[in-house]
Amino acid sequence: MSARGKKQHSSRRTQRNRGVIGLVLAALSIIVLLLFVIRFAYIAGSGHVGQVDLTKKTQKKYRFDQVIKARRGTIYDANGNAVAEDSNVYTLYAVLDKNQVSTAGRPLYVKDKAKTATVLSKYLKISATEITKTLNQNQFQVEFGAAGRNLSLEIKQKITDEKLPGINFTETPSRLYPNGTFASHIVGLAQLKTTVDQTNQQSTQQLKGLMGVEQYFNKQLTGVNGRQVAKLNNYGYELPDSKRVVKKAEDGSDVYLTLDSRLQSYLEQLLQDVQDKYDPTELSAILMNAKTGAIIAASQRPTFNAATKSGLETQWRDSLVEDAYEPGSVFKVLLLAAAIDSGKYNPNATYRSGSVTINGSTIRDWNQVGWGTIPFSQVIPRSSNTGAVHIEQALGETLWKEYLNRFRVGQKTGITLPNEASGSIQIKTPLDRAITSFGQAVNVSAVQMMSFLSAIANQGEMLQPRIVSKVVSNQGKVTKYDKKVLGTPISADTAKQVIAAMRQVVEADYGTGQQYKIDGYDQQIAVKTGTAQIASSKGGYLTGSNDYIYSVAGIAPADDPEYILYVTAKQPDITKADAISILSEIFNPLMKRALNYRTTSADTDANSIKMSKLTGLASAAAVKKAKDQGLTVTQVGNGSKIVQQLPAAGEKVIAKQRVVLLTEGAMTMPNVVGWSKNDVLKLAEITGGDFKFSGDGYVTSQSLKAGAVITAGQQIVIKLAEP
Incomplete structure (x- = not known):
């Protein structure tokens, strides 16, 4: 074969190889495309990638799902005074990281540690020295141990009013027992238990009765949590045409005891x-x-x-x-x-x-x-x-x-x-x-x-x-x-x-x-x-x-x-x-x-007054209501709500009779000089304090000064004399 013929033959073979390769690549492209189409169709149809459920993942990304907590029922005594009721307690923490500032440049961390320690020591059962030591730790944020936990709303509000930068609180559901030692094993105790909702895998803390009436009637007291569901975009706004679904919580039942x-x-x-x-x-x-x-x-x-x-x-x-x-x-x-x-x-x-x-x-x-x-x-x-x-x-x-x-x-x-x-x-x-x-x-x-x-x-x-x-x-x-x-x-x-x-x-x-x-x-x-x-x-x-x-x-x-x-x-x-x-x-x-x-x-008295129910009212409103009835009022404690009263609601009282009102939180000693022994006995009943009497008649002195906290086991000596 001539040189020219050989060259033409080689050219045709090259073109044929290119054609074959082209066909192979085209076939492979078609196959890959088909695989992508099939895979896409499968994903679109099934909503899964491997073990991942894309539907749930998308819903989770844009779904706002919030538990609406049910109120645990209140336990009352025979006169309608609350002896166990829902409340919240607070844990105090301090942010120490100096990078934490607001968009306006305001510090969101503890700036003045000495001042912060001095102020907090007024409300916590811990010294300013110990607080300062905690604030000097090299951490993002710190807590204050038992002294900073289980704080009442009253204490939390007082600390908040001090406007201390970097001082914050977490809220925890709790059970309030305003009377302290009061048929404790009978009323019982409810404490937090963590439960997991299998529908949305959210964990919720809920109070559960562990003894006494709290345990026996736990199902009735507990109630049923509700739920709020909505669809939000990346910025937290509700998506157009989405429907917010709200299932209201069913609060627990209230239990009334026979205890007086x-x-x-x-x-x-x-x-x-x-x-x-x-x-x-x-x-x-x-x-x-x-x-x-x-x-x-x-x-x-x-x-x-x-x-x-x-x-x-x-x-x-x-x-x-x-x-x-x-x-x-x-x-x-x-x-x-x-x-x-x-x-x-x-x-x-x-x-x-x-x-x-x-x-x-x-x-x-x-x-x-x-x-x-x-x-x-x-x-x-x-x-x-x-x-x-x-x-x-x-x-x-x-x-x-x-x-x-x-x-x-x-x-x-x-x-x-x-x-x-x-x-x-x-x-x-x-x-x-x-x-x-x-x-x-x-x-x-x-x-x-x-x-x-x-x-x-x-x-x-x-x-x-x-x-x-x-x-x-x-x-x-x-x-x-x-x-x-x-x-x-x-x-x-x-x-x-x-x-x-x-x-x-x-x-x-x-x-x-x-x-x-x-x-x-x-x-x-x-x-x-x-x-x-x-x-x-x-x-x-x-x-x-x-x-x-x-x-x-x-x-x-x-x-x-x-x-x-x-x-x-x-x-x-x-x-x-x-x-x-x-x-x-x-x-x-x-x-x-x-x-x-x-x-x-x-006994019936034509001049008697039927005692109003003052428990559950704001302290100021309760005091005013009792005074409007012509009664003499003494408030024990500086809380915002009345949790117990003597005489009890519905009792017959007479004009100018002394009414003792107990608020939540610490029990403070009033000035009882001039009181009758019977009035002091009301104070002893409502506080459970250990009062000892000397003499007869009306009070001339008290061993615990007015404004001091009445603590368990503390003996209070009351001296009386005839006028």
Whole structure:
């Protein structure tokens, strides 16, 4: 082939190769394009790139989703005073980074550390020196530990008003317990718990009840959070043609207790006095309406301050409901009721006291030697163990078991509080049955004892103890917790005879409860005393000279019972006073005050005024409203809202009578010089302070100066003199 032919052939081959390459590249381009089209179609159709949901990602980018928090319901006392309500607490922090300035150049950091420390020390429980040390740290921002947390709105506002650069707050939902130590285990406690909404993966902090009414009614109190949803652009403005969706929050229901703040606060003061003086390991008291089963006042020691949480580490259990123990001789009233009701009781028959032997075991009277041969009518007044055994033997196994069942011994009362103990009873052998007659080999709770005693005080009808009167939803629906009869274990006539025997405990010269007489209420107090051994965890009973649970159960007025009061003290220091004297320091003043309130409320005065409800109002508005009624007003505390009042709303008062109003926050001492003792007692009730009186008449001096903070455990001495 010539050179020219070779060159033409090479040229054609090159063109052909270029064509092939072009076709391959075109094919590859078409394939890649098709892959892109398919991929795009898939993404557009499915909305996913790998594991990423583009739809959700886009929605999240432009979606504004906010939880609208529901208000937790308020817990009120019987007079409509709030004892637990929603609030917010604040945590203080300081910005130290000097790069933090506003667009106008204003510093958003702590500029003058010395001044800031001096000002903050006025409001925080920390020195200016410590604050300065914290402000000198090399950090973006700092907090101030416990001193800077859980601040009230009042303190937060005062600090804000100081206009300190770089000082800011974070807000946290909280629960306000304005009365501090106030039936703390019964009202209970609610604390923050973090929950995650699975719909939008948002976490929310919500209060949850951990004990008492807060726990038992947690579902009703909690409510349902709402939500607000909108679409926003990159600048935070709502997108055109988008629709804002709002689902309103449903606030929680309000719970109304049967507790009367006047008597509850007084009981707290009495219990604390006895606790401080005699140091029992446990102490409790319950005051109940004998006709309805409504618990008017109840508390225990150890306890805690719900506002400060002080003492919470000592005792979490509500011992009135959750703890079962051997009640001792107070239980003899059930034995007597069973014997009378069954016709097996002859008060005039006699027996030999001192000791009795059952299956080789000797049971002795509490004084070891007895009182010789005495009638059965003296078994209850003398609290004779041997007499109780003889009565149980006369009843017989079948009848005694029947009446124990009628009284629902070993069964829960159904009170609306969590973790109620059912108690127990051991009656398999003759010895077991014998010792149950005086309250051993049987375990009961304090609320069960109230139920048993109600059958005696309420003409044979046994009532369920009640702590809640009603629950009111945010829509106004009312669920009532009315009087409930659990059974009729005995007749009305039997109940009357048992009360007559309990009267002899107080009135007979051989009665064990003569110290429970109350001035002004002669022949109106019926009681039964009790002394029970304490079961050992190793079996048997503790053997120390003071290893006992002392108790007293009382009913008054005896002719028409209105109140039942049950007080117990475990292992008090009886070297300072005998057990009956110790218990009388709680029983006598509380029962007397309850009876006095009953008498006062029964009186009518043409010149009386119906006390307005001032709780919940702004402080200034409440003071003005009371003064407009012609009343003398004293405000305790510098808070912005009234949380408690005395006299209570609805009570009858007279012109110029003193009204004591308590605000949230710190309780401050007013100037009480010139006050009557009765007015100071109102102050003691509403604050729960430890007031000690010297003399009679009107106040001449006070140990705590006006304006000072009333703190827990602080004793305030009030001197009085006749004008």
